[in-house]
Amino acid sequence: MPRFTFRLNGRAVAVDSWDPAQPLLYALRGPLALHGPKFGCGLGQCGACTVLVDKTATRSCTLPVSVAAGRDITTLEGLGTPEKPDPVQAAFIAEQAAQCGYCTNGMIVAAKALLLRTPKPTLEQIKQGLAGNLCRCGTHTRILRAVMRASQA
Amino acid sequence: MQTPASISRRDLLKAGGALVVSFAFAVGPRRSEGRGAAQTPASSNNARPLDPGEVDGLLAIHADGSVTLYTSKVDVGTGMRMALAQMAAEELGVAPARISVVEGDTSLCPDQGGTGGSTGLTRGGTEIRAAAATARRALLALGAAELNRPAAGLTITDGEVRPLAGGPGIGIGTLIGDRRFALKVDSMAPLTPAARHTSIGKPLLRPDVPDKCTGRHMYIQDFTLPGMLHGRVIRPPAIGATLISVDESSIRGIPDTRLVRVESFLAVVAKDEWAAVRAATALKATWTNWEGLPGHQGLDRYSRMAALDRDQSIVNRGDAPAAMRGAAKTLSATYFWPFQSHASLGPSCAVADVRADGSATVWSASQGTHGLRTNLARVFGLPPDKMRVIFLDGSGSYGTNGTDHVAADALLLSKTVGQPVRVQWMRHDEHGWDPKGPQQLLDVRAGLDAAGRIVAWETEMWVPNAAPGSRALLAADAARIPQEHGTGSGAITQNGEPPYDADNIRVVAHLIKETPLQLSNLRAPGKIANVFAVEGFTDELAVAAGVDPVEFRMKRLTDPRAIEAISRTASAFRWETRTSPNPRARQGNLLVGRGIAYMRYKQNENYVAMAMEVAVDPASGNIQVRRVTCAHDCGLIVNPDGLRNQVEGCIVQTLSRTLHEEVTFDRSRVTSVDWASYPILRFPEVPAIDVILINRPDQPLLGAGEAATAPVAAAVANAVFDATGVRLRTAPFTPERVKAALHP
Numbered sequence: 001m002p003r004f005t006f007r008l009n010g011r012a013v014a015v016d017s018w019d020p021a022q023p024l025l026y027a028l029r030g031p032l033a034l035h036g037p038k039f040g041c042g043l044g045q046c047g048a049c050t051v052l053v054d055k056t057a058t059r060s061c062t063l064p065v066s067v068a069a070g071r072d073i074t075t076l077e078g079l080g081t082p083e084k085p086d087p088v089q090a091a092f093i094a095e096q097a098a099q100c101g102y103c104t105n106g107m108i109v110a111a112k113a114l115l116l117r118t119p120k121p122t123l124e125q126i127k128q129g130l131a132g133n134l135c136r137c138g139t140h141t142r143i144l145r146a147v148m149r150a151s152q153a
Numbered sequence: 154m155q156t157p158a159s160i161s162r163r164d165l166l167k168a169g170g171a172l173v174v175s176f177a178f179a180v181g182p183r184r185s186e187g188r189g190a191a192q193t194p195a196s197s198n199n200a201r202p203l204d205p206g207e208v209d210g211l212l213a214i215h216a217d218g219s220v221t222l223y224t225s226k227v228d229v230g231t232g233m234r235m236a237l238a239q240m241a242a243e244e245l246g247v248a249p250a251r252i253s254v255v256e257g258d259t260s261l262c263p264d265q266g267g268t269g270g271s272t273g274l275t276r277g278g279t280e281i282r283a284a285a286a287t288a289r290r291a292l293l294a295l296g297a298a299e300l301n302r303p304a305a306g307l308t309i310t311d312g313e314v315r316p317l318a319g320g321p322g323i324g325i326g327t328l329i330g331d332r333r334f335a336l337k338v339d340s341m342a343p344l345t346p347a348a349r350h351t352s353i354g355k356p357l358l359r360p361d362v363p364d365k366c367t368g369r370h371m372y373i374q375d376f377t378l379p380g381m382l383h384g385r386v387i388r389p390p391a392i393g394a395t396l397i398s399v400d401e402s403s404i405r406g407i408p409d410t411r412l413v414r415v416e417s418f419l420a421v422v423a424k425d426e427w428a429a430v431r432a433a434t435a436l437k438a439t440w441t442n443w444e445g446l447p448g449h450q451g452l453d454r455y456s457r458m459a460a461l462d463r464d465q466s467i468v469n470r471g472d473a474p475a476a477m478r479g480a481a482k483t484l485s486a487t488y489f490w491p492f493q494s495h496a497s498l499g500p501s502c503a504v505a506d507v508r509a510d511g512s513a514t515v516w517s518a519s520q521g522t523h524g525l526r527t528n529l530a531r532v533f534g535l536p537p538d539k540m541r542v543i544f545l546d547g548s549g550s551y552g553t554n555g556t557d558h559v560a561a562d563a564l565l566l567s568k569t570v571g572q573p574v575r576v577q578w579m580r581h582d583e584h585g586w587d588p589k590g591p592q593q594l595l596d597v598r599a600g601l602d603a604a605g606r607i608v609a610w611e612t613e614m615w616v617p618n619a620a621p622g623s624r625a626l627l628a629a630d631a632a633r634i635p636q637e638h639g640t641g642s643g644a645i646t647q648n649g650e651p652p653y654d655a656d657n658i659r660v661v662a663h664l665i666k667e668t669p670l671q672l673s674n675l676r677a678p679g680k681i682a683n684v685f686a687v688e689g690f691t692d693e694l695a696v697a698a699g700v701d702p703v704e705f706r707m708k709r710l711t712d713p714r715a716i717e718a719i720s721r722t723a724s725a726f727r728w729e730t731r732t733s734p735n736p737r738a739r740q741g742n743l744l745v746g747r748g749i750a751y752m753r754y755k756q757n758e759n760y761v762a763m764a765m766e767v768a769v770d771p772a773s774g775n776i777q778v779r780r781v782t783c784a785h786d787c788g789l790i791v792n793p794d795g796l797r798n799q800v801e802g803c804i805v806q807t808l809s810r811t812l813h814e815e816v817t818f819d820r821s822r823v824t825s826v827d828w829a830s831y832p833i834l835r836f837p838e839v840p841a842i843d844v845i846l847i848n849r850p851d852q853p854l855l856g857a858g859e860a861a862t863a864p865v866a867a868a869v870a871n872a873v874f875d876a877t878g879v880r881l882r883t884a885p886f887t888p889e890r891v892k893a894a895l896h897p
Contacts, residue, residue: 018408019427026427035375036368038548040498041580042430045828048498075368082363089366096358096794099802100230100549101365102499108366127836134828136498137230137549138805140839142798 004069008032009078020066025049027065028075036076036105040134047106047133051075057113076105079112088112091150092143099137106133111147120151201333205263208291208334211284212241218312218326220245220252225265225523226277227257228361230549231858232795233273235359239791240278242352243345244285245292245325246309249352250360257522257544267521269552269674270644271758271856274791278854286342288334295328347789347850354850356794361546373518373545374502374577381504381573383426384566385433386628387419388586391443391821392670403437412436413569418631420562422570430579444820446669453489453883456594459665462618468650471657476609480600483609484697486690489883490593490682490866492816495675496831497587499548500578501555505563509571512539517560518547525557528623529564532636551806552643553624553673555587561626581826588624589816590675591617591642591668595649595686605698607655607709612686616645616679617672618664624673642672645679647755648863651687653709670818677859680754681807681866682884688750688867689882692733692874701730702749702871712753714760714849718784719751721845722762726782733871734878743768743777748871750864759860760786760847763804765840767872774892776873777838778808784845785861788852796857800844803861809834811866813885 001016004027015027023042028034028051040048042061049061052074060068080086085093088111098104107130114121114129121129126147135143201223204210213221222241228234238252245252255261257268265277289309296314297304300323308317315322347353364370389396396417404410410423410432419438423429447455477483504516513535519525522542530537542560550556559576566574578586593616600609622637629636649660695705703723710716722728728747738744746769751762763783769776785800813832817825825831870881879894 017427018425019431022427026425026430029375030426034368035370035372038372038374038499039577040500041828043580043827045580046498076366077368080367082367082369085363085367092366093358093363096362096798098230098359098362098365099232099798100498100546101361101370102230102372102497102548104365105368127839130836132835134498134833134835136496136551136806136833138802138809138834139798140805140834140836141801141842144836144839 004065006068006070007072009074015065017065021064023061024051024063024065024068024073025060028060034075034077038102038105040102047110048103050106050109050133052109052113055113055116057110076109079108086112087153088115088147088150091146091153095142095146095149097139097142097146099139103133103135107135107143111150114147115151123148203263205265205280206338208284208287208336208338210263211281211338212288213331214288214325214329216326216330218247218251218324220247222252222254222281223262224254224277224281225257225262225267226273227268227520227544228546229268229520231273231799232359232792234361235357236274236791236795237278237281239352239355239357240274240282241285243350244282244289246289247312247325249357251312257519258541259522259526260541264523267524269520271858271860273856273858274854275856278791280338282344283340283342284338286344287336287339290342291334291336292325292328296323299323299328350850353789353791354848355792357792359795371545372499373516373547374499376504376516376545377575378504378506378573381575382422382424382570383429384420384422384563384574384576385429385579386562386576386582387421387433387436387438388582388627389417389440391440393443393445394440397439397441400437404432404435407432407435413566415565415569415632417633418565418628420566422566422574446818446820448819449492449815449817452491452592453594456592456615456665459615459667462664462666465646465662465664467646467660467662469659473609473611473657473659476657477598477600477611480608481603482697483598483600484693485596485598486693486882488595488597488682488686488689490685491884492592492670493590493675493810493814494584494816494825494831495551495554495587496814496833497548497550497554497583500580500583501559501587502547502575502577503556503560503563504573504575505560505567506573507535507564507568511535513541513564515540515542515560515564516545517542517556518545518550519556519560520550520553525560528626529561532561532626532629532634533564533568551676552678553588555583557624558586558627561628565628565632584826584831585823586627588671588673590678591645591672593645593679593682595683597686597690599690599694601694601698605700607651607653607694609657610651610655612649612660613663614646614649614683615663615665617642617668618666624671640668640672643674643678644755648680648683648687648752650756651691652715652751652753652756653691653706654711670816670823676806677862680859680863681810684750684752684863685866685870685884688752688864689870689880692748692867692871693880696733699732701732703728704730706749706751714786715751715753717847718760718762718786719749721847722749722764722782722784725843725845726764728764733875735875738876740768742772743770744876746872746874746876748868748873748875750867750871752863754860754863758855759857761860761864763861763864763868765868765872767869767876769873769876769891771877771895774888774890774895776812776869776886776891778840778869780841780843782843782845783861784847785857786847786849787855787857787860788849789854790846790848791854793846793848796846797844799857800861801842803859804842804865805834805839807862807865808869811869811884811886813887815885
C-alpha cells in the first residue's frame, strides 16, 4: 500500500492509503485518530474540515492525501489544549462562541489563518475572512466577537 | 444480484484491524458511565429505578459528594446540560461543577419525554429540580440525626449539611454516598426562593466549550468500536423507486468492501471509511422510474387544491364570518412558507452493534432515544428490553433530522452482517433525506370598524395532516419491513391567531391528506410561518389604519409582560414613531426601513418582540438586515449567557430560513442536496444583534430554544415594506423574488 508522509502538529507521521486520491480528512480522522477536523460536506463548501497546510486554511475533505505529502499540517488539536489553548481557542472559550460546536474546528482554524495574514482585522475583514465557513446554529455574532478578541490578545 | 444470505465471506474483515482506532476520550468517571460502557446489556444490573417519579431515577449522590443527573432530555448544543446542573445545584447546595449529566441513555435514564418543543428545562429541569428539592429535605433529615440538631436549623452549602448557626457540618456524600433515597419525587418540596439563588441566574460557562474548541469533545461522528465496519447506504435516485439490479463488479477494485442488499435497501460496508465512500459512489445499480412528486414550484397552488383529510377548528371565538360582513373595512392576504430542511452541518451518524443473541446497542444523537429504541425494536423485531440506545452529542439537529434514519441504517446493517457498523450520511443524504419541515399556506382576513378596532379575524391554513404513528424509517421501507407511517411534524397550527384584542376570531386548519416529502418537527414547528402571516398581516392592518406599527400593537394589548417586551424593544431600537412606508427610505442606492413583530410563543409561553432595520438594494433585490433588537421574556432565567446564545442563534438561523431556504424537488427527488443548491446565511450578512433579557425570578421558567425564531420572518417583511412599500408574503425572500415584487 502506498505510504504518505507529512508533518502533523509538529511531528512526522506516515499514513498508508490504498488510494492516493483519498482526502486527507479520512486519514486524519481514521488511522491518525484526530477528531478536530469534521466531515461536513465532502465538497469543500462548509469549512468544518479545515486544517492549516503550511499555515494556509485548507479544506481537508477535498485535499488528496498524496498532495498533502511533504507538507506541514496543523489541526485544531495542534493549536492548543483546554489546559494550554491557543489565543484563538482561548477567545472562543471566553466568548462561549459555540452551540453544537460542529463548525467550531473550521471557525478557529480559519480565524487562525486569517490572523496570521491580518493580525488586526476590522469586523468587515473578519466577516469576509470567514465567509466560506458555515455555521448552522447561528453562533455568528459570538464567533465574530471571539476573533476580534483574539486579535486584541 | 445478492441477497444477504448469499454474501460472500471472502472479504470479511479481520476484526481489530489496524485501521480501526478506538478513540479514548477525556471525560469524568461519572459521564463515562453513560458513554463508554459499550457492551453493558440493556437490562443488566441496573439497581436505579428508571422512573422519573423516583428521586433515584433522576439523580445519584456519590460518596465523594459529586452528583450525577439522569435524563432523557439531551443537549443538542443548547447549553441545557449546564442549566440542568444549575437547577439541581441550587437545591442540593453543591457547586454546579460537581454535577455531571447522563443524557438519553435508555438503560440509565428515566423517560422524561423526547427533547423538543422547548421542554428541556420546563419538564426535564423542573422534574430534576423537584427531585433535588426532595433529596435536600431528606439530606437535611439525615444531617439532623447525624449532627444531633433539628433539621430546621440546618442548611446545605458547598456540599455539606451545616448548622445555620455555624459549626462543623457533614458532607452529603457521607450522608447518602451512592445509596438510594427510595423516595417519590415530591413536586411540592420547597424550592430555594429566588432571593437566595446562588446557581440559578448565573451566566456560568458551559463545560463542553473548551473541549469543542480543542478537538476533544466526543461527537457521535467520532465514536468507534473495535471491529467496526463503515457503512454507506445508496438511496434510490427517485423517492419511490425500487431496486432492479446491482452490478457487484463495479466495486470489485475497492479493498475490503462488500455489498449488502435487503430488497431495495442497498449499502456497502468496508473496513476503511474512504473505501465505503468510494464504493457507494462507484456502485452501479438499476432502479425503477418513479415520478410521484408534484415539484416544488406551484406548491402553494398544490396545497390549496390537495385532497383533505378533514378540517380542524383551532380557534373559534365569537362569530368571525358575521362580524366580517358587518365590518367597515376588510382586508385579506395570502402567505406561503416552503419546505425547509434541518440542514445540519454534520450529516447524521450512528453506530449499531447487534449481537447474535438479539441484544443490540445503538449510539445516536437522536433527540428522542427512548422513542427511537421502541420504534427500532418493533420495526426490526428485536426485544426492546435487550436494546439500549445511548445518546452522544451530534451536530445541531433543530428537531428530528436524519438521526433516526441513520440509526435504522446502522442497525439493519449490523444485524445483517453480524458486526458493529457505523454509518455517517453524506451531504446529499442529509439534505435529500432528512424529514422536512412542511410547506404552509395561510389565508388571513380581518375586518376593522370605523374606529380601526379589529372586529373580525380569520385565518385559514393548509397544512399536512399529522397521521398518527411513528415516522417510517427509510431503511425499513426500502427493506419492505412493515411499519407505521406517521406524518407528525409538531404542533404546526399554533400561533395562527393574533395576540391582540379582537372580538371575533376563527382559525381553521385544512389538513391535507398527503405530503410530498416526509415530515418531522423542525425548530419551532409551524410557528415561524404562522407568525409571519399573523404579524405581517397585522402590519398590513396598521398601514390600512394609518397608525404606527408599534402603537397599533400596544393599543391592542393588555398583558403588562407583552407591553414591556414591545416597549423595551422599541426604546432600545430607537424606534421612530410614524406610519409605513418610510418617507425618507432612500440612502444612496438603497432603500432603508424598519419593522417590528411581536408574539407570545404558543400563545401561553414566552413573550418576544423584535425590531429590525433593513436596507434593500432595488437593483439586485438583495436584503441586508442591518440590526436587530429583541426583548425576550421567558420568566425565570436559569443561565443568562446560555439563554442569550440561544436567542441570538434563533434570530440568525431564522434570518437564514427567511432569506434563503427552500427545499427544491422535481417529480422524482429532492434537488437541493448541498450548500450550493440549499444556501444558508453567511458571515457577511450577519446583522448587529441586541438582545434584552427580561428576567422574572418570581415567574415559572419557560423553554427558550425556539421562541425567538417565531417573529423573525414577519419583522423582516415588515421592515422591507417600510423600506420599499412592497409586501413580501412568500418566503424565502430571495433577490429574484424581491426584484420581481419591486418591478412587477
